[in-house]
Amino acid sequence: MSNAIAVSIVPGELRLLVAGGNGDMKPLHRLARELPPGAVRAGLRSPNVVDPAAVGGVLEELAGEARVGRERGGMVSVLVPDAAARMALLPLEGADPSRAEGEAMARWALGDLLPVDAAAARVDWSIIAEQGQEPAVGWLLAFGADPLVIEEYESVVQQLGWTPGRVVPLTLALAVGARDIVDDDSPGTARVVISGFGGQAACLVEAAGVPRLHRAWRGGQPDLAHELAAIGRYTEQRLELTVVEAVVAGPGPWRSRAAAGCEALGWRVHTRSRWAAHIGAVQP
16 A cells, blocks of 8 residues: 655645555654745745745655655645635535535635636535534535646646645644544534644634634734634634634744643643644545
């Protein structure tokens, strides 16, 4: 069985995780390297990968160090900055939609959130249910982006002869990779997953395993204390949920500031390695 691979491409840094493909996703190689300044920038519009040759060259170096060559089989997960994509969530009633119905619903939900016409957007969607709810409450979770932007990130992997598979916003993957540290999943509670990758801050609010709010900040580092307080209020007033805990991943000083902001709001804080997002992306 082929090893599972996840590649993250963010401003200033490229990371490659190679995990055993035997079901337990045990990391075999975790390699990171700086990217040239300006080679990648995060945003909803193209270009994001400004210097694809330089970024592809860095990935080839890391692949050589991990001894994962051009001849490998299987698809590679690609993790992209949260600022490059948008999320939408729709409640479902009755039977799950067909593939065509689900795609139409996803495009409709994302229509006002993207800089391109919804019919032309790159869309991925899935059906999820609230954990522990009887009867199950279903949701359609959709992510969308400008197709040119996604193709730029995929092209870095394709330069190596690899086949891109999942393209996942980093904070969503981090939430999946940190599912094992949920302390409180009581009805009416939520957790915030906060990431700082490549100078890009983002967060995801989820309850009972369902992402309910996705937020990415662009144009410099936000005032985390102010922004987290606002997210807590929004979650309580609009989603009728109470944030009780937070998962934080990012470089040391940033992670400390984010954790302090969460603790000031009374949230229990868990820190996670940035590699948790990569593990989350390569899980089946």
